Amino acid sequence: MVRAPCCEKMGLKKGPWSPEEDLILISYIQQHGHGNWRALPKQAGLLRCGKSCRLRWTNYLRPDIKRGNFSKEEEEIIIKLHEMMGNRWSAIAARLPGRTDNEIKNVWHTHLKKKLQNNKIFEDSNGHSIIQECDSKAPENPNSPSEQIVDSPQHCSTPENPNSPSEQIVDSPQHCSSEMSSVTDLSEKTVSKHEEMDYSSEYFPHIDETFWSDELSTDDNTNVQSSNFPAAKDEVQFGFPSSSEEIDAGISKVDDSMDFWYNVFIRAGDMPDLPEF
DNA sequence: AAAACAGTCAACCGCATACTC
DNA sequence: AGAGTATGCGGTTGACTGTTT
Numbered sequence: 001m002v003r004a005p006c007c008e009k010m011g012l013k014k015g016p017w018s019p020e021e022d023l024i025l026i027s028y029i030q031q032h033g034h035g036n037w038r039a040l041p042k043q044a045g046l047l048r049c050g051k052s053c054r055l056r057w058t059n060y061l062r063p064d065i066k067r068g069n070f071s072k073e074e075e076e077i078i079i080k081l082h083e084m085m086g087n088r089w090s091a092i093a094a095r096l097p098g099r100t101d102n103e104i105k106n107v108w109h110t111h112l113k114k115k116l117q118n119n120k121i122f123e124d125s126n127g128h129s130i131i132q133e134c135d136s137k138a139p140e141n142p143n144s145p146s147e148q149i150v151d152s153p154q155h156c157s158t159p160e161n162p163n164s165p166s167e168q169i170v171d172s173p174q175h176c177s178s179e180m181s182s183v184t185d186l187s188e189k190t191v192s193k194h195e196e197m198d199y200s201s202e203y204f205p206h207i208d209e210t211f212w213s214d215e216l217s218t219d220d221n222t223n224v225q226s227s228n229f230p231a232a233k234d235e236v237q238f239g240f241p242s243s244s245e246e247i248d249a250g251i252s253k254v255d256d257s258m259d260f261w262y263n264v265f266i267r268a269g270d271m272p273d274l275p276e277f
Numbered sequence: 278a279a280a281a282c283a284g285t286c287a288a289c290c291g292c293a294t295a296c297t298c
Numbered sequence: 299a300g301a302g303t304a305t306g307c308g309g310t311t312g313a314c315t316g317t318t319t
Contacts, residue, residue, distance in 0.1 A: 016287070016313080038304065054305075055288065090307060101307070106286050 013047045017056050021046060025053055026061055059102045066098025070107055078104055079112055 013021075028044035034057065037050035046053060059065075070078070074096060081092045089101035089108075096104065 014289075036304080050304085051290095052288075059287075087308065102287075105308075110285055
């Protein structure tokens with residue numbers, strides 16, 4: 001299939017976005033929504049490709065994005081979900097309102113992966129997580145009997161791997177308690193392949209079939225008992241639009257959002273003139 | 278003080294899939 | 299049904315910043 005040319009087109013800007021570009025994009029979407037990303041930059045007067053605009057909007061400018069450091073609870077959720085789903089960042093992001101897949105991916109690679117390593121959880125060559133005793137060193141022989149196969153993303157229940165969850169090698173959520181639980185704690189809860197797991201909602205939200213669908217949007221989390229996700233909805237109530245539908249519909253919440261961004265630019269002393277759309 | 282190194286994160290790339298005609 | 303197009307996604311890159319030497 002022939003792919004349409006995109007950013008390589010001459011004249012299209014790449015690289016970091018300027019505040020002016022940001023405001024133009026925000027302003028345009030506020031007025032017109034983002035029905036067609038490809039047409040958007042031209043109509044908005046941006047020298048960017050649609051893909052770049054979409055990425056900038058979804059990963060940074062979208063007003064329902066929660067900026068700032070991840071809370072411990074959020075980190076725990078990411079770790080748990082990653083154990084279950086592997087690198088399905090968008091699916092993980094769908095469980096963390098206000099966070100983007102890109103952000104979660106970055107956090108995973110920069111903080112959480114290291115955190116897990118510090119807690120002596122290793123991955124062997126097959127992608128299995130291996131927990132090591134707190135006072136011991138990394139396994140020289142990954143097949144040593146003292147190590148336990150805890151989890152492997154490949155073994156998770158996914159549409160591609162239709163085995164029922166009860167048959168999976170999946171780490172129990174309680175292994176990721178607050179403060180990342182000590183390694184001693186982890187090793188005490190040795191997990192073998194056939195050990196019965198506690199999937200009660202006390203530790204983890206109820207998950208139904210649609211959980212595994214990529215199609216879920218962040219505002220469609222009704223199949224998950226969100227009460228188990230601290231810092232979910234309440235923390236992103238700034239009067240910002242909570243869904244793209246609201247934005248598209250031009251609901252008044254968006255105006256609050258614009259006020260927010262205008263203030264940001266004004267404070268920065270960098271308020272550009274907006275073009276007429 | 279400055280060079281080297283490490284960490285972080287926004288942005289890009291290319292593939293897969295969904296959608297439209 | 300199939301070609302063309304749009305969008306979503308995960309992996310990767312590279313610029314920037316902070317820290318160490």
